[in-house]
Amino acid sequence: MSERNIDLKIPWVAGVLAFLVPGAGHFYQGRRFKGALYMACIVGTFLFGMFLGEWRPVYWTENAGQGRFGRPAKKNLGFLAQAGVGTPAVVAFLQSWRYRQPGNQPVVQNLHDVNGNRNEPLSTTIDAEFSGIIKYEGRPPEPIAGRLHLEPWNRTFKGTLETANGKLELGNSLFVDSRILGDPRRMVRAGVVEGEAANEIASISGRIPRGAANWVFAPLDDHVLQDLNRRLNKRFEMALVYTWIAGLLNILAIWDAVQGPAYGYGDEPPPQTESTDTVEPEKTGKKEAVKAAAAATSDDDDGDRSPPALAEAAVGETASPIPDQTPRETR
């Protein structure tokens, strides 16, 4: 068995390291070639999969919870395979927990979601670059971009959108996507108001950036998942396959770090002997010992023992028929 030949140090430590970072357990054990190979292959496969899926194929949803529009977030059983890669799985668990917090709700004011009336007032100030469209009554939508500023005010909100053409006052209705979601863009819809009466004359709809800490490895809801599948098509499926395979391959790497390889050094040829004067049956085996003993009798025959008998004696004295079970020197 290979365990005797390879110094696995503290196997469970190597296993944990291999789980957290593919190849790290082998580096800890001093098995640099395999550490580098595992790291390059598994991390490379995982990162390529993430790249194909726009860095969003890995997420965990514990239960089919509420999506942004009342639709359930998709269960992702494929995560069980992806989890083998380790660190991303830990982060995905954390993001899933953050996603399920009661405070992670979309801001909804004077709007109806698919479940009916639901008001979630704005609780924090938002200041970000906005790009989207503006729609006036009876006119086709026009693109618009600028600096969006929203702040809570008296259980409702105040807001402005500063564009190149001037400042728009926002009010009346508002929708802002939840803070934690697997989408780098956060959806915003708001009414554009005018005058003291704050009559809504238009509406804006678009996106603001979402911080990486709030979307990387975060759960996707149906809306985001459908968008990814629509845009990326089979590329997203390949992204899933790559990340699944990376996770499953790391299970092999973890096993190797804990238990050692299946065959270890058993494939290597036996070490060459330096001495040529004496025959060492332990190194050369039974047949060689028999041949050597037979040759010796032909040169110096004492007449008392026949060559076959001498050969048998030579084997019996120096070579055990049972293979040597002594472990080789620990590396």
Added chain:
Amino acid sequence: MEITALLANGPNVSWYLLPLAVVISLVYSASRYELPEAILKRSGRLFLTILAFMAVVLGALILLSRNL
């Protein structure tokens, strides 16, 4: 479907399987053996085996989808 059409239909997803086969061969062989020479040699053989298996499956699919 013609085999040329099957293979030339844009960046066919089948091409994505080649690097996957390489990686699977290397990692699986690395989990079996310890010596770099043994790992590389065995992974090369495993890669060719996977390719041959995929070719057989592709051939079977082409055969089954003939005249469709």
